[in-house]
Amino acid sequence: MSAEDAKLVAEYRRLIRWYPKRWRAANGDALLGALLDHAEDEGRLSPSTAERSAIARAGLAQRFGLAGTSSSRLTLSLGGVAVILATVVPLVGRLVFIFPQPIGSSWLYYSWQPFFAPLSTSTLVVAFVILAAGFRNERGIAGMSVLGKTSLIVFAVAGLAQSVTNAALIPPLSTLGASRWFGEAVGDALWFMSLLSLAALIVASIVVARAGVLRGPARWALVAVAIAIVGELAIDEIPLPAFGAISVWGSPVALMVQLATGLLYLLSGLATSGEPLAGRSGSELPLNRYASR
């Protein structure tokens, strides 16, 4: 084997590490052989960009058990990015207040704080509309279920309505000394929106898990978000100081699970190519024949 061939083999071997170990052990050498045949035929001395990307996608699909999501590639990628952004925005907002306030800028320092929640929930609405309806004729994560699609959108829109009410209505109420009756009505409306949002999330998570569009852990991500939110609401009701700290920090567990959901959707989207990717690795082939060379 020439030095150039050895270099190409080493490069392909490195790329094949995108696949899980078990898959590599069973199919790695056959894949490598075909990749080398292809490179030789095209007179290439290094993997092409398209090949690198295809190996990474197929490897990730094997690692995360994301087979069969190809008909929702853009939907999952864009929806995943939007969910990540929606989660990161309020986290960044909180981190900013770690830094000391510049002298003489108190109004500027705090003035943009109320916009974080509506900005985050607006992004979440965009994310869930994409995930529910599907991007450019792709399948949404709830498949054909109208109930699932509606629940996904209701969940996000109720969250947006809640945050806008909180940001735009509550501060004027307290400063203007609004009537007690109006204050209670707003409180009831917020309570109703939280309930509606949570109920919609629970229904949506069940429909999505049953729809079969998502595979692997991504399929159960929304169920985990629903469990995290219900769990935190339950913990809020327990009158212990240790649990009280959780509400002060504002649902860190639910936010982390939401972030993980975005990442899983994004990975599901990126891991798919134009052809459905399948998942079994079983084969009778012995391990890496090139390893010893």
Next chain:
Amino acid sequence: MTKSELREPSFWVLTALAAGRNHGYALIQETAELSSGRVDLKVPTLYAALDRLRDEGLVAIDGDEVVDGRLRRYFRLTDEGASRLGAEIERMETNVRQARARLKLRDAPAIGEALA
């Protein structure tokens, strides 16, 4: 996806294997040729498709050979794969017949008008 539908790459992979066993890279060349260049599979995409077709029992591994120090894995069409390909051809033929009949209906009034 219902059982009666095959994506185009899978259809051409099964078609390529209908003529006899073949190995990975040769399948890529053959699918490109059979589809008149429409299907240009990358090696990892082909292997993903073959994995899925194996899961469905439509293709099977038919031995490995080492050529010039490279491993070539051969695949073959199973009986189930052959009948699935046959069903797919039947479905496509039905579609073609229906579409052709509808097109004739569309053309018919125009011919009538021309004659009048």
